[in-house]
Amino acid sequence: MRKLFAIVIASALCALLWGSSVSANTGVAFVHGTGKQTDALNDYWTTDMVNSVRRGLSNQANYVVVNCDFEQYMWNSAAAGCLAGQLHNFVTTRNITDLVVLTHSNGGNVMRWIMSNPTWDSRYPTIIQRLRWVNALAPSSTGTPLAEAVMQGNVFEAALGWLLGYQNDAVRMQQPSWMSYYNGSWLLGTSGRPALPKGFWNVVGTDVKSAIWDGAAYCGGYFNQVGLEITQSWLNSCSDGFLDCSSQNGAGNLWFYDYQISSDRLSHAQSRRDCHGLDVILRNDL
Amino acid sequence: MKNTIFARAALPIACLSATLIAGTSLAQTNPARPDLEIRAADGPAVLSSTWLEARTGDFGPQSLGIDPAVVPDSRHAETAPVKFAWALEGVTAESLGRSSARVESRQYWVDATGAELAGGVSLPLTSRGAVIRVSPLEAGGDVAGDIGIDPASVQLSVNGKRFDSTRSMMQVTDGASLQRLGMSVPPQTIAFKLDKIIPPGKLDLAVARLPADQKLVVHVFEPDSDWVAELALPRDTFVAGETLEFGFGLGDGQGKARVDSVQAVLADPYADKTWALEIDKTSGTLTRRAPADRFVSGQDGLFEAYVYLETVQDGLTIRRDLKLPVSIVPPLARFTGQTVATLDDGLTIEVGVQTAVSGRFQLNGQIFGTAADGSLKPLAMAQSAAVIDGRAGSIELQVTGDMLMASGLRAPFEVRNLELLDQGRMFVLQRRQSGLLLDD
Numbered sequence: 001m002r003k004l005f006a007i008v009i010a011s012a013l014c015a016l017l018w019g020s021s022v023s024a025n026t027g028v029a030f031v032h033g034t035g036k037q038t039d040a041l042n043d044y045w046t047t048d049m050v051n052s053v054r055r056g057l058s059n060q061a062n063y064v065v066v067n068c069d070f071e072q073y074m075w076n077s078a079a080a081g082c083l084a085g086q087l088h089n090f091v092t093t094r095n096i097t098d099l100v101v102l103t104h105s106n107g108g109n110v111m112r113w114i115m116s117n118p119t120w121d122s123r124y125p126t127i128i129q130r131l132r133w134v135n136a137l138a139p140s141s142t143g144t145p146l147a148e149a150v151m152q153g154n155v156f157e158a159a160l161g162w163l164l165g166y167q168n169d170a171v172r173m174q175q176p177s178w179m180s181y182y183n184g185s186w187l188l189g190t191s192g193r194p195a196l197p198k199g200f201w202n203v204v205g206t207d208v209k210s211a212i213w214d215g216a217a218y219c220g221g222y223f224n225q226v227g228l229e230i231t232q233s234w235l236n237s238c239s240d241g242f243l244d245c246s247s248q249n250g251a252g253n254l255w256f257y258d259y260q261i262s263s264d265r266l267s268h269a270q271s272r273r274d275c276h277g278l279d280v281i282l283r284n285d286l
Numbered sequence: 287m288k289n290t291i292f293a294r295a296a297l298p299i300a301c302l303s304a305t306l307i308a309g310t311s312l313a314q315t316n317p318a319r320p321d322l323e324i325r326a327a328d329g330p331a332v333l334s335s336t337w338l339e340a341r342t343g344d345f346g347p348q349s350l351g352i353d354p355a356v357v358p359d360s361r362h363a364e365t366a367p368v369k370f371a372w373a374l375e376g377v378t379a380e381s382l383g384r385s386s387a388r389v390e391s392r393q394y395w396v397d398a399t400g401a402e403l404a405g406g407v408s409l410p411l412t413s414r415g416a417v418i419r420v421s422p423l424e425a426g427g428d429v430a431g432d433i434g435i436d437p438a439s440v441q442l443s444v445n446g447k448r449f450d451s452t453r454s455m456m457q458v459t460d461g462a463s464l465q466r467l468g469m470s471v472p473p474q475t476i477a478f479k480l481d482k483i484i485p486p487g488k489l490d491l492a493v494a495r496l497p498a499d500q501k502l503v504v505h506v507f508e509p510d511s512d513w514v515a516e517l518a519l520p521r522d523t524f525v526a527g528e529t530l531e532f533g534f535g536l537g538d539g540q541g542k543a544r545v546d547s548v549q550a551v552l553a554d555p556y557a558d559k560t561w562a563l564e565i566d567k568t569s570g571t572l573t574r575r576a577p578a579d580r581f582v583s584g585q586d587g588l589f590e591a592y593v594y595l596e597t598v599q600d601g602l603t604i605r606r607d608l609k610l611p612v613s614i615v616p617p618l619a620r621f622t623g624q625t626v627a628t629l630d631d632g633l634t635i636e637v638g639v640q641t642a643v644s645g646r647f648q649l650n651g652q653i654f655g656t657a658a659d660g661s662l663k664p665l666a667m668a669q670s671a672a673v674i675d676g677r678a679g680s681i682e683l684q685v686t687g688d689m690l691m692a693s694g695l696r697a698p699f700e701v702r703n704l705e706l707l708d709q710g711r712m713f714v715l716q717r718r719q720s721g722l723l724l725d726d
Contacts, residue, residue: 034468075585075712077363105468118370119648119671120709121363125370146469148609149393149419149505171470172587177389181522181588181611184385185714186707188376194652194667195376227463233417233479233509242468268468 026132027062027096028054028286029087033105033140033272034170036069044104045272052279053102056286064090070106071168074113075186079170081121083110088123091130099127100286101134104272105243106170108139108200109179109187112251115196116188133199134252135282138271141190141202141250143179144243145234147171176247189251200252203278205240205266206259208232219264219275228267242268256281330630331726333697337623338720343385346706346716347525347617350642357618358583360710362646367672371685373693374664379654379700385717387610388518393507394594394607397423400496407504409489410603411444413511416484419477420493421461423503435476441492444484454481486602506605512538515595515606523613523714526578530612532563535570536595536604542570543604547596552612554580555587563591581616584712589614615713618642619706622678627699627724631687635668635701635724638680646673648707649681651721655695662700665693671709698725 030053032044041050045065054063068082091099103111111134118124150167172178189196208228228241238245245257258266262276271278398407403420420435437458442449461475471477480489491504515536524530530552535542550563550572559580563572572593582589588611596605622638637649648671655665668683683701704721707714 073585073587081363117648117669119368119669122366122368125368128370149507150421150470167470169587175611177387177609178588178611181387181613184522185613186712188667192381193376194374197370197372197667227459227467227477230417230457230459230477230479231464231467231469233415233457234507269466 024098025059025062025094025096026057026098026100026286027064027090027094028057029063029090029099029101030065031083031101031103031107031111032066032068032070033103033107034070034168034174036071037067040067041065046274049272049274049279052274053282053286056283062094062096066107068110070110071170073169073173074106074110074182075117075120076169079110080113084114084121084123084127087114087127091127097130098132099130100132102137102282103134103139104137105268106140106174108134108136108141108251109174111136112139112141112187112189112196112200115198115200116186118197128197131198133201135201135203135255135285136252137203137278138205138240138243138248138266138268139200139202139251140174140243140247141179141252142183142244142247143174143176144247145176146231146242147174148176149234183251187251196252201255202249202252203255203266203271204245204248204257205243205268205271206238206245206257207265208239208241208267209265219270219273240266240268240271330628330634333627333629333699333724333726335625335627335635336723336725337625337718338700338723341719343521344718345521345523345525345528346718347620350617350620350640352526352617352642354643356581357616357643358581358711360643360645360708361583361585362673362710364646364671364709365673367670369668369670369682369684371666371668371683371689373689374652374654374667377652377664377702379662379664379702385521385523386518387522387612388516389608389610391515391517391606391608392509392511392513393505394605396504396506398502398504399498400493400500400502401498403491403493403496403502403504404498406441406443406490406492409491409504409506410605411480411484411486411489411506411508412513412602412604413486413508414480414482414484415508415510416480416489417477417507417509418480418491419471419475419505419507420491421472421475421503421505423472423501435474435493436495437476437478439494439496440476440478441490441494442480442484443490445487449484454484455479456481488603513543513604513606514538515593515608517591517593517608517610519610519612522611523615523717524576525715526576526581526614526616528576530563530572530574530576530591532572532591532593532610533570534572534593534595534608536597536606538599543597543599545570545595545597547594548572549594550591552577552589552591554589555582563593576614578616581614584613584615584708588612613714615708615715617715618711618713619645619647619674619708619715621704621706621716621718624680625722627722629697629726632690633685633699633724635683635722636680637683637704638678639674639706640678641674642677644673644675645711646671646709647679647681648705648709649683650703650705650707651683652702653683653685654700654702655690655693656698657695663693663695665690665695665699698723700724
């Protein structure tokens with residue numbers, strides 16, 4: 001009887017919302033990538049990017065810039081736990097019923113952890129329930145060879161513990177072989193695995209421009225483009241300088257490649273900035 | 287391309303989920319039971335429940351003969367039971383579960399001190415265009431003092447022939463630039479690509495003006511090399527005591543080469559303990575039993591096999607490092623084999639679980655139903671988690687009536703990829719790819 005009552009109440013609530021979807025209270029959350037952020041608004045996204053995107057909201061105050069410790073493994077309470085806390089607080093205190101989450105890089109993995117493991121934490125179902133979809137900007141869904149390249153010295157010449165202690169857990173986790181394990185066990189949304197409960201739409205950067213005479217290289221700061229040529233040596237021909245395209249589109253669904261929106265390309269640093277019209281597309285998607 | 291019209295569809299989908307959650311949340315008041323009973327005849331219809339034959343790739347403990355004292359503590363923070371289900375997409379009834387693990391390598395690492403690098407370190411190359419990185423390496427990433435590596439201090443020679451390093455080192459980049467790109471290297475790093483004029487052979491790399499006792503690592507990556515090493519396991523998860531049999535090989539696309547030298551160890555996630563792998567160069571296998579004397583929480587990472595291969599082919603030395611993660615889990619819980627499936631407005635599947643220790647356990651199941659044409663179609667991805675304090679209990683998967691009705695599917699149902707997981711220790715403890723057949 002209690003079960004029936006709960007279903008009736010939930011259905012009635014939904015019917016009410018469904019019938020008046022124009023009254024959905026839309027909010028947007030910005031979820032950073034690897035790193036321990038305390039001021040991601042300024043240090044990671046920039047106010048130009050955030051302010052441009054949130055102009056697409058009817059209530060421009062309905063946004064949150066998440067600050068968590070994504071140097072940890074994605075399941076860590078300082079990572080997914082922190083993200084869930086900030087998202088849950090955002091949707092409940094501001095009564096957000098239609099949440100769009102923008103993630104960048106490893107932030108996509110932490111968000112995908114929440115979406116893949118809804119029973120891990122009783123806050124997760126509420127977040128998933130109110131989530132419209134995730135716009136995943138260059139997510140590292142199948143990891144990056146760069147994480148593997150920096151991971152170790154020669155294990156047969158040194159004490160292993162010394163080598164393993166060198167990198168943070170997030171880098172260790174984003175090695176392709178590790179992400180392959182997690183994508184096949186704890187994470188959903190990759191090929192051959194069940195789809196996530198909500199959409200996970202990928203924005204894929206396909207190339208980089210770092211020539212000093214190329215104006216596109218200056219968006220987001222030219223200093224962020226220096227070195228892209230050599231990082232591409234560790235990657236496939238299609239990459240954003242940090243991630244192969246196959247990793248960026250390794251879970252969920254393709255939204256668009258950078259060349260579909262601009263003649264310029266989105267490097268990994270540029271896909272979190274208001275570069276080449278990306279901010280406008282994200283704004284119009286709200 | 288995503289269309290904003292999807293936004294209009296989002297709310298109904300959210301509502302469906304909300305209804306599912308509301309419909310399942312009340313079941314949370316039903317505590318895990320040590321024994322399962324068939325329900326009263328006037329209640330929901332009880333479906334017959336049959337375990338389907340195990341398939342290659344399935345795993346799980348045969349028994350729970352483990353000392354609870356050696357099991358890592360559960361770190362679960364959540365204590366409330368939580369259930370969730372949503373429409374199953376992305377798989378079909380014909381989908382096979384993925385279980386193998388495999389890595390390839392065109393790279394190797396060499397450790398050296400500043401003194402050794404000053405004298406020159408020998409690096410075998412099998413192709414042109416190698417990428418070389420030299421970084422200081424200290425525990426915790428702390429590098430003592432300022433030891434910036436100056437490109438002008440690098441000297442290169444191949445098979446004894448000296449090359450002008452300023453013309454042979456391309457795309458020279460420092461660590462600070464690589465860090466800005468997201469590559470986690472010390473700022474004192476130098477990385478460069480060898481110009482195509484540098485031929486395969488024995489490269490001698492010398493770096494002057496480094497502190498003599500400074501530990502450094504030289505990473506050599508040969509993106510254009512035909513020589514690829516591989517390491518594989520038939521599954522990515524093993525129960526302690528099961529036999530691990532890694533396959534390894536080295537080839538150039540034309541076939542496998544004889545491997546002259548192999549080193550191989552298995553290390554726990556902290557690398558506090560390592561175990562030698564038994565090497566059979568003839569069959570290309572590395573074996574040992576999955577350790578049962580050292581258990582580490584999956585929340586702290588994965589065990590890893592480290593393998594080093596070297597051989598000489600036509601006078602060319604080929605060197606490769608490989609690393610493959612594997613989850614090794616203690617036999618601390620398993621399905622009892624008892625199940626009760628009931629069908630009323632929704633479908634409920636209660637699965638018995640036997641545990642050696644308390645913890646928060648999760649059940650995953652991909653639920654398929656029968657369509658009007660008799661074919662099996664995906665219905666729901668269902669998950670459920672609950673704390674089990676005793677040595678036995680049960681966990682319920684649930685598909686609500688709304689979801690069932692919307693699908694148009696009916697019995698017989700199948701639960702595929704039925705998995706038992708330990709959330710607080712982050713182990714996948716048991717997997718049955720063909721799980722249960724439920725029929726009326």
